[in-house]
Amino acid sequence: MAKAPTVYDVAERSGVSIATVSRVLRSPAAVREHTRERVLAAVTELGYVPSAAARGLAARRTNVIGLFFPGHDETVPDQPVDSARGDTVPIVDDDSDASSDTENLYFDEVLRGAEIEAWRRGFALMVAAGRGSSREALVTDIAGRVDGLAVLARTVPDELLTYVARRIPVVILAGAQRADDFDHVSASNGPGMRTLANYVLQDHGVRDVVYIAGPTDSPDDAERLSGFRDALADSGLAESSVRILRSDFTRDGGRATAARILATDRPRAILCSNDETALGVLDVLEQRGIRVPDDVLVTGFDGISAGRHSRPRLTTVHQPMVELGRAAVHAITARLDDPNLEPQSFTLPVEVVLRESCPRV
Amino acid sequence: MAKAPTVYDVAERSGVSIATVSRVLRSPAAVREHTRERVLAAVTELGYVPSAAARGLAARRTNVIGLFFPGHDETVPDQPVDSARGDTVPIVDDDSDASSDTENLYFDEVLRGAEIEAWRRGFALMVAAGRGSSREALVTDIAGRVDGLAVLARTVPDELLTYVARRIPVVILAGAQRADDFDHVSASNGPGMRTLANYVLQDHGVRDVVYIAGPTDSPDDAERLSGFRDALADSGLAESSVRILRSDFTRDGGRATAARILATDRPRAILCSNDETALGVLDVLEQRGIRVPDDVLVTGFDGISAGRHSRPRLTTVHQPMVELGRAAVHAITARLDDPNLEPQSFTLPVEVVLRESCPRV
DNA sequence: TCTTCAATTGTAAGCGCATACATTAAGAGA
DNA sequence: TCTCTTAATGTATGCGCTTACAATTGAAGA
Structure with a gap:
């Protein structure tokens, strides 16, 4: 060296x-x-x-785009890496229930899309996870290194984003378009849920439905719920005729909510605001011997890969995650090219994907 | 702005x-x-x-570490992102066989490990996919921007790595330690396969085994094969008494190879050099009505998440991917602290994970 | 009160590159 | 062959920051 x-x-x-x-x-x-x-x-x-540093300094742009995604420190121990020779190999039984690593997939695809698009446009991609403690330092640190920043919704406080946005374009990913000054990229949550719900209500002719919404602070969830309500209206159903519960987007939450539902009720269909919730619901139904789709129809939203491996496989609304990543980079470069653009909002098309948990009629 | x-x-x-x-x-x-x-x-x-650029220039280090992973451009269309309003939502049937997105998982976990360790040590993480072997890409996109580079084995030609290594530390991930000047981080491939094979040969008392190796240019594969041979020796078996085939680490390759095996043979166990191959083998066995594990035992290597969702679930050797990512960053920072270190090699411990495809005896 | 020395702060010199502007070389035309 | 125009190259400056070194301050000790 x-x-x-x-x-x-x-x-x-x-x-x-x-x-x-x-x-x-x-x-x-x-x-x-x-x-x-x-x-x-x-x-x-x-x-x-x-030297990219010298070049960046002289040219006043780094040609790097930053991608900020939710943290996950809990999963990794703080202990140092040791280089122990791995000569003794333990033999263990796998009793995990495979309920982990679902969200990861979501991010992984977004990353790939962002990486591809960034490269195509001559940018490098820098990634950072939002770690609770030092989030602020992290954000400003990365902000000083990049020409633009894509942030997964709800991973960085608005105030911090506003601070950063004084310097560089910031685009918010997968949170609904709010009336703020940021650019937004998201999937067509409302229409997606509406279409799926209509399929259940009309094609399957179901009237007896429970909807499991997500956390109230999720703009995506708000849109999905709103799409569901539209579908109710489409079928001339009063909102009071269905049950709407809240969960927290997790598989465990889905299990708990399913248990709550079944305690008093046996709906013909359970629509979930995301896939993980739906997987939790499936867990409980299987455990109680309730057949899907014969007894109950179940649907999710997102299109995570675990939904393709579940039994039965999960009907869902598929978000184009790779495209979301690409669009985010696109939005940033567009603003870089023309800083005076009005705040824009990209809404990417989704697809209802029918699988066994709510099959084609 | x-x-x-x-x-x-x-x-x-x-x-x-x-x-x-x-x-x-x-x-x-x-x-x-x-x-x-x-x-x-x-x-x-x-x-x-x-400004990180100015800081980097003045301080003569960027505090960024680069991570290079295998490319995947084929999968994404070249068409521009369009912001079409996604108001019409198609309804499609999912007929995919879920054979995609397996390798992604591998990388995703490595990334997470690298990301965590990098930020812990005060480095940012830059990612790039290996596209072809364009030297300009590597050099201008990454090498000039980072203080060190972690590269997944076989994603960048050696010659290029050597060029880059004149400037910054380069660590090779998950390729076996070769006698070169790079630092290496990998899992304990040999002992892992040896332990698993011994379990099959000795605990299950199987003698009639086929081993499906991977591509010859994979150092990981070479180590695994060697571990398998060690296991044969451990059981006093001659290599001539088993059949060793080569495939290509893909699910499709596994299917083809399984078909080839079954054309002439019906072994009691099929050991595969990676999980994807094993999943392909499972596909063919199921399709032919051959029961696993009753008729045939099947094992893989890697511990990808798809192996937890297959039917039957796959017995495998689990590589600590998150730890691999962390160790890579660790190796780089160690060399940054002391550039005169001898080339080092970290071998991380693995675990044999027993699932239904080759259950505990 | 006057020194002395450590704690603070200021001054100035790059870090390696891009680029406006100045200079020179090379063709084109007569 | 000489001038004019354009292409090619060189000169000089500054991007925003870190850091050695110089200057200043202030508190403790004489």
């Missing part, structure tokens, strides 16, 4: 000025071919790697 | 010099409390966010 060569070294070696070296790298067309080749040769020989 | 304030603005507003502003941010203890408060107040009022 010798001292890294700089433009000066390359310039000297190839007998040109640093400006020419810079040009060869930045706008090769402006340099005569002969010169360019000499410079490039020197670059290779010296193992020159341009 | 007004012009961002700089140290000069903060200095002027708080009536100190820029050096003091810098100190307040970098080493607050060196500044009198009274002064510090004034400066911090100015920071907040102005909405100051330090």
Whole structure:
């Protein structure tokens, strides 16, 4: 790791000025071919790697986009990594119920979309998880490193976002469009739920429905609930004729809520505001020997991969997560190109995906 | 997006010099409390966010670590993101066989580990997918921006890595330790497979085994195969007494190989060098009505989450992916602290996880 | 009160690159 | 061959920050 060569070294070696070296790298067309080749040769020989810090400073933009997603520190112990030789291999029985790692998938796909789109547009992608304690430091830290920031809804306090947004474009992902100054990218929550609910109410002819909503502070959830209400109206049903409960978007919450429902009721369909809740509901139904879809129809929302592996497989509304990631980057670059744009809002189309838990009629 | 304030603005507003502003941010203890408060107040009022580019240039380190993972561009269409209002929602039947998105999980966990460890140590994390072998991509996108680089094995050509390694520490993830100058972090492939194979050979008393290896260019695979051979020796079996085939680590490859095996053979156990292959094998066995584990035992390697959802659930050797990510960052920071370290190699312990496809005896 | 020395703060010099502007080389036209 | 125009290259400056070193301050000791 010798001292890294700089433009000066390359310039000297190839007998040109640093400006020419810079040009060869930045706008090769402006340099005569002969010169360019000499410079490039020197670059290779010296193992020159341009310093992004210097470039960013001079050009006043880093060409990096930041992606902020929810944290998950609980899962990882604080102990240092030890390099213990793994020569003794324990043999264990797997008794897990596979209820973990669902949300991860969501983020993973968003990340992939963002990564792809960023790359295509010539940006690098920096990621950070919102760790409770030091969130503020983290956000400003990353804000100083990037040209724009995409944040998963509800992972960063608005006040902090506003602070950051004074400097760089901020786009909020997967939270509904609120009337604020941020750009928003989200899926078509309302219409998605409405379509699915209509399928249940009309195609399946179900009247006896329970809806399990999510946390009240989730804008996505609010839209989905609203979509459900629209569907009720579409079928001429009074809201008082159905039961609407709240849960918390988790599988455990879904289980608890299902238990609560079954204590007094046996609806023909249970519509859940997200997949994890629905999976929890399925758990309870199976455990009690209630057949899905014969006795009860169950639906979710999101399209997480666990829903494809459940038994029965889960009917859901699929959000285009990869596209969400791409759209977020798109929104940021659009604003970078034209900072005076009005706050915009991208709503990506969703799909109702029918599987066994609520099959095609 | 007004012009961002700089140290000069903060200095002027708080009536100190820029050096003091810098100190307040970098080493607050060196500044009198009274002064510090004034400066911090100015920071907040102005909405100051330090420029990482300038800091990186001055400090000669970026405090960013790069993570390079395998590409996947094929999956995403090139079409631009359109902000079409998603008001019409199609209803589709899901006929996918869920054979996608398995590898993603692997990477996702590594990422989480890396992310956590990086921020804990005061580094930001930059991610990039390996696209082709474009040198410009690696060099200009990542190498110039980071203090160190973690690369998933086989995603970047060695030659390129060598080039980059002249400047910054490079650690290779999940490829076996080769005798090169890079640092390596990997799981205990050999002992893991050996333990699992011994369980099959000795505890289950199986003699009639087929082993499905992976691609020859995978160092992980080579170690696993070697572990399998060790197990044969442990049981006093000649290598000629078992059948060893090669596949390609994919689910489809597993299916094809299983078909090939069954054409001539009906072994009591099929050991696969990774989970995806094993899942493909399960597909074929189920389709032919061959019972697992009653007729055939099947095992995998990796511990991907799909293996927990398969029917029957898959016995496997679980790699600590989160820990791999953490260890990679650890290795990089260790080398940053002491560049003269000998090339090191971290081998993380694995676990044999028994599930129904090869249950506890 | 006058020193002395440590604690604070200020001054100034880059870090490596991009780029406006100045300079020079190279063709084109006569 | 000489001038004019354009292409190619060089010169010089500054991006915003860290940090060695200088200057100043202030409290303790004489």
